[in-house]
Every structure is written in structure tokens, then in C-alpha cells.
Amino acid sequence: MNVETIDQIIDNHQCEAGSLIQILLDIQSENHWLPKEALERVSEKLRVPLSQIQHITTFYKSFSLVPKGRHEVHVCVGTACHVRGAQRVLDTVQDQIGIKPGETDVDLKFSLETVNCLGCCALGPVMVVDGEYHGNIAPARIEETLKNYE
Amino acid sequence: MSEVLLQIDGKEVSAIEGATILEAARSVGIIIPTLCHHEKLEPYGGCRICSVEVDVRGRTSVVASCLFPVEKDLVVRTVSKKLDRIRKSLLEMMLAHAPDSEQLQVLAQEYGADRERFGKEASFCIHCGLCVRYCAEVKKKDALGFIDRGARKEICFIPEIASRECWECKECFPLCPTSALQAAFVLCKALSFPPETGSQEEVNISTLPVREQND
Amino acid sequence: MSRINSSAELEKLRKNILSKRDPNRPCITLCSGSACQATHCKKVAAALDLEIEKQGLTGKVDLRKTGCHGFCEKGPIIVIYPEEICYLQVKPEDVSEIISQTLIEKKVVERLVYVDPNTGEKVTHESEIPFYKNQKRLVLGQNTKIDPKSIEDYLAVGGYQALAKVLLGMTPEQVIGEVKAASLRGRGGGGFPAGIKWEAARNAKGEPKYVIVNCDEGDPGAYMDRSLMEGNPFSVLEGLLIGAYAIGSHEGYIYVRQEYPLAVENVTFAIKKAEEYGLLGENILGSGFDFSIKVHKGAGAFVCGEETALIKSLEGKVGEPKARPPYPAVKGLWDKPTNINNVETWANVPLIINKGAAAFTSIGTEGSKGTKIFSLVGKVNNTGLVEVPMGVTLRDIVYKIGGGIPGGKKFKAVQTGGPAGGCMPEGLLDMEVDFDQLTKAGSMMGSGGMIVLDDATCMVDFARYFLGFLADESCGKCVPCREGVKQMLKILTNITRGKGKKGDIELLEELSEVAGSAALCALGKGAPNPVLSTIRHFRDEYEAHINEGKCPAYSCKELISYYIDPGKCQACMSCGKKCPAEAILGGKNLIHVVVQDKCTKCGSCLEACPPRFGAVRIISGEPVPPQVPEDARTIVRKSKQL
Incomplete structure (x- = not known):
């Protein structure tokens, strides 16, 4: 992630220390993760x-x-x-892709996260892959669902 | 600043408005045990050993005396069966982290806490935060901080700053109630800056023996 | 759009909007809340656009994409006005027929209307469906009538009337007086009277003062705040403005979880629109009152729903709660007087101003006035958002509105109050639901999650689930919460794994006292509730786990085994095909066997076994019968011999 993009995000928030979390969220959403250089830059600019x-x-x-990973699986x-x-x-998801919640596999194919509530309780249990909802998902259907992601 | 009259353990105590119960009690020689409190630092309210009972507007509640401001006619009890039970359990939970801590052992004796009640925890840290707060508030170096939250919360040195600042200072070491902070720093430094490679890879103490969750 | 500068201009605009709307012109409303988006309402919307054009109705019919209608179980939902014909679980392929039959031919598409599962009776109109009929949707009702992206829709249903009334005709003291007279209690958890909180912030010394909308709805299983924020953001803004005026604040924040992207989008849009119309910003409605709002996204921490933690998070810090006193009303955001209320509380404010405190207090119980929105979820037929007057019984909510328990299972309990709430067993079904009754029953209102449990839910595991949640979400600052919750979780985990010991229940009770009284904030103080309430009402389940190694709900993985009854197995291979662990020995005409070492206990075989065979069953608290010997596995089919 280049310094200009980070600086731009910081400037969008008027370089205010109070906006620290908003700035980090913007960097995260731009880059999908927070590299150490980005954190150091934010620390320096905001004096935090x-x-x-x-x-x-x-x-x-x-x-x-x-x-x-390329695909984010949320259960x-x-x-x-x-x-x-x-x-x-x-x-079952853990067994299939071999990682625990919070982890990413070595091929950077899947990242697995648990979420506390997606607010679509009528569909429960729910698995979301890259924003696509798989409602009333049964353990037996997981393998074929995950197969569709390369 | 106006004076406030309150009652602690049946004793009339006068305190300055804005003072905490702990300060008011200490001013008249009433001892309330503390672990995370330090006079040079902002009150923290983490260890809860200083919990006392207060009666406010007809309700009794347990509050941290290091944080609760004095009020007119406040009735405070620093000793009660309930407080004894609370302090005993809190000590037992902290002893699971630091069974050999002298400070904890002294209190354990007083409250009859059993240091083996809960299974030994891998981390020594009882999260009093004295080191982190001292470094930030007094030394203004921020060489170490907390990471993560809940049961996974740990203290962690920032290697780049620590390597520059810490050997000259080390003032946080004697503050640690578990006497283990020094070890953590030495380990962190050793792992972060192996002499032969000078690698800058960050290692924090949470990479010490990983705790089995829910074990 | 030019700014609205007075009450008269607002009314003129409203009349103008209404005059352009023909009440007899067909209007299709489509629920487009997050839950319906998960069931692909966007595809239905696209199909509607296409079909309207294709069938020559462009310009002759309105299509309104509204917020959540609440009946999430049956989404996506379409309601066609003026007849109010309601279609459920609409798929894109149904749309052509809906347009040609209902819009053109004026006929009802029978297969898409609600069928009462008990009577088999079809219900065509939305308001007559039992799920809706038994509710009182004062706050949520507008969701079905407006497009959240249209301020005109909100004005058409009377929006900003309350604000005009307040800004141009009431003193701040009068506004606070009205809210106090209405006895509006905070809908976010504590139930503290909003009027008193407002008064404290108004009277506190210090400038500027801040007002905050708490939409950090972290309770797993509760989503009413999100639905309001997504579906009717203007009502929340209007409520906030009224509160700001009463308190004397000119700056507000909306704190929304970033996990709610649609809520963030809609409220940000609403703020922009309101500014354009002069309903936000400087000199609002020509009254001389200024107010601006910022949206702040929460970065994912349940504890930030606690008001002091939320404030720390708004300041760009770690969301660790602060000790109270001082209360935020005195020393809040940037140490200035601050008032925080939850989304639903703010949304109730315009209602109170419009209809008056007397009308508001005519609904509800002695100590709890007005309505409350619950998210009714779990093992219940009609999952969704329900708004009922305070004081309705649990039984009415679960059975009349919720339609009872699915799959012929037995009701076991209702859990309310979020992770720090409690469970109410069958014996409390006739309890009248309000703030005080729930607290008396060892639970609490919380933000309004209501999780229905059937007999397949293990109550020890359920307590373990919540403690696991809380251990993960604890900020970790104070010992009673960080260590106490962790120790309780360890004990509960051991019990669910068959490693419970005598004395565990007593130890849980002891640790509950420590966390419950000595923790820093409401998260830690409430953490023992799930444990204590399940011990209180379901102690026998704890004892069965500890003493007999048995899970009475057949749910705890370590205490159950799946077993195929050799007398019932018809060797159909259904279970074998579904088993993800390849743990079933199958074969043509051979009785199937679960290889216990390989079984991951996912339950797929039980679901796969045709009910007419019912050969798979769960065993708990007793040994698994020995495997059928290889030579005895061949099935002798009596039916074929006949």
C-alpha cells in the first residue's frame, strides 16, 4: 500500500486523532488488511x-x-x-478448509471468520462467502458450496 | 474546593470534593488493599481488589474505591463478608497467573486465598497496567502497550522504541507486582533483535507458550 | 430543492407532495432490508423493473423499495397498494405473473399469499396475517410505507411535524417535560428514563454538549435497530434533533456498526438529504437552531454498546468502559456533557411529540410505557421483528405472533436481554413482558433480542455459548470480568464435555457473585446472568451432565453418539451419501453402521435418514450398543417377500 493513498485517507479525515479508528477502517477497506508501514505512517501523522x-x-x-485470503468465509x-x-x-467448515476462525490458509485462498449476528436470523444457520449468503446451510452441503470458489 | 463529609467504616471522614474514596480512607489511616493503584498515575480500576461497599440513594453497591468520588453523606464499608469473598476470589484468579508473586501472597494470606484453586495460567501478567501506564504517563515514551482484548489481552513492548529507551530506564520493572516484567522484556528483546541477524521481526509475549483455549 | 425556512413552508411542501400522489394509483412495495437482501430481493426488484416496462405499465405504477417489513421468515415480501395484497417469499420468476395477474387483471396470485399453517386459511392482506395482526407497529410501521432514500416519502407520512412543533412552539424545558411525562425508558438495555437523562445533560455545566445515537447493536440475535436505521433513518434523525434542542446540543454523532453497511449508507444519505432541505445544519426551519451530525462507524467490539466505551471509541481510542460516576451526562465525549440513547429510543421521540405523552402512556404497563420492538428468532415459526405494547405476555408473542415452535418440537425457554440476559422457562410464559417483569425473572429487556428455544437446546451449552461470547468480547481491563468469565467458561465447557465435577455449580455461583458485583461495567456485571438463570430454571440439566454424563437435549457433542438402529435400517444409503466424514459403513442390502471413531457428530445422518425409517438416533448417558457383526448385516426384506 503506497504512502500517498494512506496520506489521502488521513487527509480525508482532517488528520484528527479522534478519527483514528475511522482512518484505520478506511485503510482496511481499501487494502483488506493493515500493513505495519501503514500503522507507522498513521502514528507519525496523527501523533498517536x-x-x-x-x-x-x-x-x-x-x-x-x-x-x-481471496475468499472470505463468514459463519x-x-x-x-x-x-x-x-x-x-x-x-465442518473448519474441517473442510483446514483453518480456524481468524486464520487464512497458506495458499491465501480462504480466510475464515465468525460473526456475531448478521441479522438474517430467519435464514439461520448462515454462511456468507464473499458477501453471498448461504442460508439454512447444512453441514452436508458445505463441501459442494465451497467447491465453487477458486 | 469544598469539603465533603462522608462515613467510612462508621467513622466521620472529611474529604475534598473530587477526591476518591481510597484517598479519603488513606487520609485517616483506613487501609484498603490495592494492586493496580499508583500515586503518580491516573486511577485505573482494573484489579478491583480495592472494591468497597457504598450505600447511595438507598442502594448498596460494590464500587472500586480508587475511582469512586466522595459524595456528601456517602456511607462506605471497606470490610464485609461479601468483600472478603470477592477479594479472595479475585486473588485466587490472579494467583493462577502469578503464584509466586510476593504481593499477591501477602494478600492471599490475609484473605485466605488458595493459590491452587484455579489451574495455572501460562501468562504471568495480571494486567494491572502499571508498566504500560507508567511508561505513557510518567516517562511519556510509550515503549509498551496492551494488545488484544478479553482473556487474550497481553502486554507487549514495541521493539523499535524499547531497544532505544528501555535499558536506560527500566523504571517499570520494580512496579510489576509479579516481578516477571523484566523477564518479558528480556525475552522480547532477545527474540526481536537476535544479535547475529539484527532482524526487526516483532515478537510479543503472547507468543510465549500458547494457552489452550477453554482448557 | 430549496431550503424549508418555516413551518408553513414545510406544510406547503407536504401538501404539494401529497397532491401529486394518487392514493388509487397502484404501488408495489418491496421489502429491501438486509434480511431480504440475503434472500435476493435485489433480483426481484430488477425483475419488477423489467416486467413493469415489458407489460406497458411504465408511469402507471409506482415501485417503492422499502426498509424491513419485519416478517423476515417469509421474505422477500411484496405488498401491492391500494388493495394491500401481500405476497411472500417472492422469487424473480413470480414477478411476471404478479404484474399480469394482480396489476393488470386485478386478480390475486393465490400461491404467493400467506397460508395459516394451523387452519389452512389463506390471508391476502398484510395487516390480517396473524404475525402482523397481533402487533402494534407504532415505530416500525412506517418502515413498510417509505423508501428510506426518499425524504418525500417520510414527509408524506407526516415526517418532521414533530420537529417543527418543537423548534417553533416549545421551550427545551417543555420538550423534556413531555418526554418525562411519557415515561420513555431507554430501549437499549438499561431502561433508564430518557427524560431524566436529558435533563441531567441539559443542566450539566460545559459546552459544547453532544448527543449520540447508539446503533452499535451487538447483541447476537437482535437487529431491530438496524432495521430502523436502514428503513426509516429520518425518524431517528428527527428524534435526535428534538433531543438536541431539548438538551442544548448542536453536534451529534451516529455510532453504527460497520457490519451494517446498508444502515451506514442510508443514514449518511438521509443526513445529506435533510441538510439539503434545511432540516439539518444552520437555522433549521428558520428557528435559529443549528445542528450537525457525523456518522462514526464502529470497528467491531460488542462492549462499545456500553455508553462509556462507545464514547472512548468515538474519541478514537480503545473501547474500554470508564467507571461511572461521573456519568456521560456530566462528563462524556471529550469530557463534555453528553447524552446517548439507542436508535429505538430516539425513534420513539417524534411519536411522543406528535401524539402527546398521554397517548403514549395509554399504552403499556405501570412502569413501562409504549411499545417495544423484539427480534423474535431461534426455534420459532415466524422469525422476524415484532412490535408489541409493553405488557403483552410471552405466550402471545411466541404463539400468536411467532406461530409457535417448528417441527412439532416442544417449547423449552425464551431467552431475552442479549448475552447478559436470562432464560424464562415454560412456567413463565404468561408473564407480562416489560422492563421490570423481565428483571424480576432474572433476565432483562436488553435491546430486545428474544430467542426461542426448543427441547433440542441444551441449557448448559446455551450458557456456555453466552459466556464464550462474553469472554471474547470482554475488554479485558478488570479482573472479575476478564478472569472470572474465563473461569466460568472453563467450568461450563468442562461440564458440556462430560468433565464436570461435584461442586461446579456452587463454584459457578460463587464466581457469579464476584463478576456480578465487582466488575467495572455492565458487560461483566451482567455476565453471570445466563449462568444463574439457567441454573435457577434448569438445574436438572446441569446435574445430568455432571452426574450421569448425559446431555438431556442430546446436543453436547462429547456426550452423544449417533447410532443406526439395526432393526430399522433399510440400507437406503441416504445417510452414507450425506456423511461428510465418511463414517458410515454402508453397502447394498447391508445394515448401515456408524463408525464411532470417525464420526464428527455433525448430525447429517440423522437429517438424511427418511422419517419413515427413523433408524438414526442419538444416544447419551449410556454406552453405544456393540456394532452388528459383519455376517449379520444383510437385510432380510419382509415386505418384498410378500
């Missing part, structure tokens, strides 16, 4: 200690300090999905 930025980027779930583990068997779905 790196130790604080480090805490913020690990405290809030939206941030990633490592590159993400909803909200309460409604939980009582409808989300754990079994998650277990």
Missing part, C-alpha cells in the same frame, strides 16, 4: 503512539494485521444461528 494503535488494531475485530454464530446448529456448520 504506536502502542495505542497496536492496541486498537488488535482490540477491534474489523481489523486484520495479516493479509486475507454466523449469533444466538439464533447457534440454536439452529451453527457450531456444527463451523466445525
Whole structure:
């Protein structure tokens, strides 16, 4: 990620320390993860200690300090999905792609995350791949669903 | 600044408006145990060992005395069966991290805390935050900070700053109630700046033996 | 659009909008909330556009993409006005028929209307469907009538009337008086009276003052705030403006989870529109009152729903809660007086101003006035958002509105209040739901999540689920929450894995006292609730796990085994094909066998086994019968011999 883009994002927020989280969210959404150089640049421009930025980027779930896979798999583990068997779905997804929530596989193909609620509880359990919803997903259907992603 | 009259353990105490219960109690020699409190630092309210009972507007609640401001006619109890139970459990949970901490052991004896009640935790840190806050508030160096949240929260040195600042200072080491901070720093430094390569790879103490979740 | 500079101009504009709208002109409304987007309402919308043009109706019919209608179970939903014909679960391929039959021929497409599962009766009109009929949708109702991207739609249903009334005819004290008289309690969790909070912020010394909309709706299983924000953002803005005027604030923030992109989009758009119309910015409606709003996206931390943590997050810091006092009303954002209310609370404000406190207090119970929106989810037939007067019984919500439990299962409990809430068993079904009754029952209102559980839900596992959630979402600052919740989670996990010990229940109770009383914020203080309420109402389940190694709900993976009954298996291979772990020994005419070592207990075989055979069953608390010997696996088919 180049310095100009980072500076542009910081300038969009008037270089205010109060906008730190908004700036980091914009960088994350632009680049899909937060490289260390970006954090150092933000720290320098906003005059916020790196130790604080480090805490913020690990405290809030939206941030990633490592590159993400080509496909982002989200399994909803909200309460409604939980009582409808989300754990079994998650277990099966983990078995199929071989990574745990929060991880990315070595080929950078899949990243797996759990989400607390997607607000489509009527469809539970729900798995979302790259923004596409797979509602009422059964463990038996996961393999063929994930096969469609290269 | 006006004076406020309140009652602590049945004793009339006068305190300056804006003072905390802890300050008011200490001013008259009433001792409330603390772990994360330090006079040079902003009150933190993390360890909760200083919890006391207060009666406010007809309701009794447990509050951290290091943070709760004095109020007119506030009734405070620094000792009660409930507080004893709370302090004992809190100590036991912290002892699972740092069973050999002298400071914890002294308190454990007082409150009858069993250091083996909960299984040993991999991390020594009890998150009093003294090191982090001292470095930020007093030294203004921010050489270390917290990372992550909840049970995964850890302290972590920023190697670039630590390598520059820490050996000259080391003032946070004696603040650590578990005496283990120094070890953490040494390890962090050793891992971050191996003499032969000078690699800048960042290593934090959370890469110490990984805790098995829910184990 | 030129700015509106007075009440008279606002009314003139409203009349103008209404005069252009023919109430008899057909209007198709399509639910376009997030839940319906997940069921591809966008494709339906595209099909509608296409068909309207194709069948020559361009300019003769309106298409309105509205916010969430609430009946998410049956989405996407189409309602055709003026007849109010309601079609459910509409697919793109249904659209051509809807246009030709209903719009042109004025006939109802029978297969798309609601069928009452109990009576088999068809219901054509939206408001007559039992799910809607038994609600009182004062706040949510407008969602179905307006396009959230159209300020004209909002003005057409009477929008900004309340703001005009307040800015041009009431003093701030009168506004606070009205909200206090309405006894409006905060809909975000605590239920604190909003009027008193406003008054405290108004009276606090310090400038500037801030007002904040809390849309950091992190409760898993609750999404009413999102639906309001997505579907009717103008009503939230109007409420916020009224509050700002009453408190004496000129700057507001809307804190929305970034996981709610549509809510962010719609509210940002609404702010822009309102500014264009002079309903936000300087000298609003010519009253001399200035107000501006910023949108702040939350970066993913449940604890930021707590107001002091939210404030820290707005300041660009880590969302660790602060001790109260001082309360935000005195020392909040940037240490200035700050008032935070949740989305639903703000959305209630225009209603109170328009209809008066007396009308508002005529609804509800002694201590809780007005309506409350619940998200009714879990093991219930009609999943969705329901708005009911305070004081309706749980039974009415679950059965009359929710349509009962699916799949012939038995009701077990309702959980309310989010992760720090509690469970109410069958014995409490006739409880009248309001703030105080829920607290009395060991739960709480929370933001309004209502999760229905059937007998397949293990209550120990359910408590473990919430503690796991809270352990993950705890900020980690104070010991009772960080360590206490973790220890409780360990104990609960052990119990669900068959490693429970005598004394575990007592230890859970002890740790509950520590977290419940000594934790820094509401997250830690509320954390024991799921544990204590399940121990209180379902102690026998805890004991069965600990003493017998049995999960009575047949749910805990470590305590159950899947088993194929050799007497019932018809060797159809349905289970074998579905098993993702290849753990089923099959074969033609051979009784199927679950290889226990390989089984991952995903339950696919149980779902796959045809109900007429019912050969797969779950065993818990007893040993799995020995595997059928190889030579005895051949099936002798009696039916074929006949």
C-alpha cells in the first residue's frame, strides 16, 4: 500500500486523532488488511503512539494485521444461528478448509471468520462467502458450496 | 474546593470534593488493599481488589474505591463478608497467573486465598497496567502497550522504541507486582533483535507458550 | 430543492407532495432490508423493473423499495397498494405473473399469499396475517410505507411535524417535560428514563454538549435497530434533533456498526438529504437552531454498546468502559456533557411529540410505557421483528405472533436481554413482558433480542455459548470480568464435555457473585446472568451432565453418539451419501453402521435418514450398543417377500 493513498485517507479525515479508528477502517477497506508501514505512517501523522494503535488494531475485530485470503468465509454464530446448529456448520467448515476462525490458509485462498449476528436470523444457520449468503446451510452441503470458489 | 463529609467504616471522614474514596480512607489511616493503584498515575480500576461497599440513594453497591468520588453523606464499608469473598476470589484468579508473586501472597494470606484453586495460567501478567501506564504517563515514551482484548489481552513492548529507551530506564520493572516484567522484556528483546541477524521481526509475549483455549 | 425556512413552508411542501400522489394509483412495495437482501430481493426488484416496462405499465405504477417489513421468515415480501395484497417469499420468476395477474387483471396470485399453517386459511392482506395482526407497529410501521432514500416519502407520512412543533412552539424545558411525562425508558438495555437523562445533560455545566445515537447493536440475535436505521433513518434523525434542542446540543454523532453497511449508507444519505432541505445544519426551519451530525462507524467490539466505551471509541481510542460516576451526562465525549440513547429510543421521540405523552402512556404497563420492538428468532415459526405494547405476555408473542415452535418440537425457554440476559422457562410464559417483569425473572429487556428455544437446546451449552461470547468480547481491563468469565467458561465447557465435577455449580455461583458485583461495567456485571438463570430454571440439566454424563437435549457433542438402529435400517444409503466424514459403513442390502471413531457428530445422518425409517438416533448417558457383526448385516426384506 503506497504512502500517498494512506496520506489521502488521513487527509480525508482532517488528520484528527479522534478519527483514528475511522482512518484505520478506511485503510482496511481499501487494502483488506493493515500493513505495519501503514500503522507507522498513521502514528507519525496523527501523533498517536504506536502502542495505542497496536492496541486498537488488535482490540477491534474489523481489523486484520495479516493479509486475507481471496475468499472470505463468514459463519454466523449469533444466538439464533447457534440454536439452529451453527457450531456444527463451523466445525465442518473448519474441517473442510483446514483453518480456524481468524486464520487464512497458506495458499491465501480462504480466510475464515465468525460473526456475531448478521441479522438474517430467519435464514439461520448462515454462511456468507464473499458477501453471498448461504442460508439454512447444512453441514452436508458445505463441501459442494465451497467447491465453487477458486 | 469544598469539603465533603462522608462515613467510612462508621467513622466521620472529611474529604475534598473530587477526591476518591481510597484517598479519603488513606487520609485517616483506613487501609484498603490495592494492586493496580499508583500515586503518580491516573486511577485505573482494573484489579478491583480495592472494591468497597457504598450505600447511595438507598442502594448498596460494590464500587472500586480508587475511582469512586466522595459524595456528601456517602456511607462506605471497606470490610464485609461479601468483600472478603470477592477479594479472595479475585486473588485466587490472579494467583493462577502469578503464584509466586510476593504481593499477591501477602494478600492471599490475609484473605485466605488458595493459590491452587484455579489451574495455572501460562501468562504471568495480571494486567494491572502499571508498566504500560507508567511508561505513557510518567516517562511519556510509550515503549509498551496492551494488545488484544478479553482473556487474550497481553502486554507487549514495541521493539523499535524499547531497544532505544528501555535499558536506560527500566523504571517499570520494580512496579510489576509479579516481578516477571523484566523477564518479558528480556525475552522480547532477545527474540526481536537476535544479535547475529539484527532482524526487526516483532515478537510479543503472547507468543510465549500458547494457552489452550477453554482448557 | 430549496431550503424549508418555516413551518408553513414545510406544510406547503407536504401538501404539494401529497397532491401529486394518487392514493388509487397502484404501488408495489418491496421489502429491501438486509434480511431480504440475503434472500435476493435485489433480483426481484430488477425483475419488477423489467416486467413493469415489458407489460406497458411504465408511469402507471409506482415501485417503492422499502426498509424491513419485519416478517423476515417469509421474505422477500411484496405488498401491492391500494388493495394491500401481500405476497411472500417472492422469487424473480413470480414477478411476471404478479404484474399480469394482480396489476393488470386485478386478480390475486393465490400461491404467493400467506397460508395459516394451523387452519389452512389463506390471508391476502398484510395487516390480517396473524404475525402482523397481533402487533402494534407504532415505530416500525412506517418502515413498510417509505423508501428510506426518499425524504418525500417520510414527509408524506407526516415526517418532521414533530420537529417543527418543537423548534417553533416549545421551550427545551417543555420538550423534556413531555418526554418525562411519557415515561420513555431507554430501549437499549438499561431502561433508564430518557427524560431524566436529558435533563441531567441539559443542566450539566460545559459546552459544547453532544448527543449520540447508539446503533452499535451487538447483541447476537437482535437487529431491530438496524432495521430502523436502514428503513426509516429520518425518524431517528428527527428524534435526535428534538433531543438536541431539548438538551442544548448542536453536534451529534451516529455510532453504527460497520457490519451494517446498508444502515451506514442510508443514514449518511438521509443526513445529506435533510441538510439539503434545511432540516439539518444552520437555522433549521428558520428557528435559529443549528445542528450537525457525523456518522462514526464502529470497528467491531460488542462492549462499545456500553455508553462509556462507545464514547472512548468515538474519541478514537480503545473501547474500554470508564467507571461511572461521573456519568456521560456530566462528563462524556471529550469530557463534555453528553447524552446517548439507542436508535429505538430516539425513534420513539417524534411519536411522543406528535401524539402527546398521554397517548403514549395509554399504552403499556405501570412502569413501562409504549411499545417495544423484539427480534423474535431461534426455534420459532415466524422469525422476524415484532412490535408489541409493553405488557403483552410471552405466550402471545411466541404463539400468536411467532406461530409457535417448528417441527412439532416442544417449547423449552425464551431467552431475552442479549448475552447478559436470562432464560424464562415454560412456567413463565404468561408473564407480562416489560422492563421490570423481565428483571424480576432474572433476565432483562436488553435491546430486545428474544430467542426461542426448543427441547433440542441444551441449557448448559446455551450458557456456555453466552459466556464464550462474553469472554471474547470482554475488554479485558478488570479482573472479575476478564478472569472470572474465563473461569466460568472453563467450568461450563468442562461440564458440556462430560468433565464436570461435584461442586461446579456452587463454584459457578460463587464466581457469579464476584463478576456480578465487582466488575467495572455492565458487560461483566451482567455476565453471570445466563449462568444463574439457567441454573435457577434448569438445574436438572446441569446435574445430568455432571452426574450421569448425559446431555438431556442430546446436543453436547462429547456426550452423544449417533447410532443406526439395526432393526430399522433399510440400507437406503441416504445417510452414507450425506456423511461428510465418511463414517458410515454402508453397502447394498447391508445394515448401515456408524463408525464411532470417525464420526464428527455433525448430525447429517440423522437429517438424511427418511422419517419413515427413523433408524438414526442419538444416544447419551449410556454406552453405544456393540456394532452388528459383519455376517449379520444383510437385510432380510419382509415386505418384498410378500
